[in-house]
Amino acid sequence: MIAFIFLFVATIILCFVYICGKYNEDYWKKRNVAFYSKHKVFGVFWEFASKKKPVFQNLGEVYKEYRNEPAVGIGSLFTPTLCVIDPTNVQYVLTTDFASFNHRGLDTSKNDLLADNILFMNGNRWKLMRQTMTPLFTSSKLKSMYYIIDKSATDLVEHLKANKELLKGNAFDTLSSFCSAAIGSAVFGVSTGSIFDSPFLDMARKSTKPTLKSSLKIAVGNLSNKLFTFLGLKLFKDFEDFFIGAVRNIIRARGLEKTKRHDFADICVSLQNAGTIVDKDTGLELKPTDELLAAQAFFFFIAGVEPTAQALYATLIELGRHPEHLEKVHNEIDEAFKIHNNKMDYDAIMGMKHLDMVVSEALRLHPPVGFITRKCVKDTILPVGNVKVEKGTRIMTPIFAVHHDEKFYPEPLKFIPERFAPENRNKIIDISYMPFGKGNRVCVGTRYALLQTKAGLVHLLRNFTVRTIIDEGGPKYVPQPAQVRLYNIDVEFIPRSVPK
């Protein structure tokens, strides 16, 4: 009997695999589009699930194999999925035809309260919320907020000096704690104590640490949105009480304060005081409830912490391996402190050319987000190859692969910050560099993230020098769906005497 059941189930699975694989292959064949036939059902997700290989790496192999195609179809259960390859098609999806590709590609559950933020919102709600949040990240807002960012970075230095065991071993964890604490301060404000003693730190760390459970949920969402919705998966249920409670308490407390602190909590108070947010074009209304604002506070953590930590980590790793650039950055930082009476400010950081070059190149070589997705919401045609794209098709843009394409970057595996020297910047093809994505859905926190990363580097490198340690077997990537994180490599912080 058991053998019969086993045979029956195996036959059903085999039939399903055959039908689904054939469906995907025929779907793209009919449209004259190349198809990645190695894994016809699960495409680039198969080796993520079976061999724990990051999806962005699998996508990179597909990109290389089909480099001369305009786009390539990929199996993803029954969801037509296309990886765009030709740069004109990439540009078309991310920027030119925004009307057809404005959807992030994942429909989260209505009850997943913290997922109701601009990272996951779509359609007119996304547009209205994005318009409301964008002014938070202007240069003038960031300038007023800089005191928070600067305090966070000086607290990091003090934290390392006070906890010498952190100087060697697990630098990514230290940097990730720093980013959680620093982003926590940008959202909830700073007190006189160290950001590392913040009551929010523990929960912030938990909410941003990718776990097997969260990676699997994201992978299911990427593979099939219908399955994700059918299973009723919620991404952030565990953190609702804490985040909504924290935002509610802080809004009430701030309502009684007179002075402005320039953090996100201030924005929440102003939004609630201003009442319903209305889109003049569509008439859509959004009530700035505690829940909706908590969800926006939450995007700082889930979208901001890990990539910013990775940007810091990647830059330090490369500086530790390239003493000539480390020296230039050290000199630039020391000079800036000298000119500014041993203090750092927004303009001084923005004026550091070599720092900007090394961060830009580190983000090219190690983009923290390996690929991005869009869902087609209106039938359209990709210009190169005349590829017909139906509503519902998922589009993948392989950021990591594009950043490592030698057609755009000669010697792509080498760290060459000169590519981003002011005189060379205009030689970089716009669509070949997208660590923060592109188009209207580009990372809303780009400026904040760069400022936070650079402020962290400036204070760290003022007080420490770095040495990169590569473990046996060489650097590898943590098996996560979209995030790019190195392991088997580490950075040691070595105290340095601060020049007067």
Ligand code: HEM
């Ligand atoms: C170095 C650090 C960071 C990197 C590399 C990064 C990268 C990205 C990328 C690739 C996207 C997708 C863009 C697209 O689909 O075109 C994105 C979206 C987003 N990021 Fe970032 N990010 C960083 C830091 C931050 C920070 C600090 C915040 C919050 C303050 C943030 C908030 C967001 C949000 C809300 C979105 C969704 C935007 C939308 O859909 O309208 N990110 N980010």
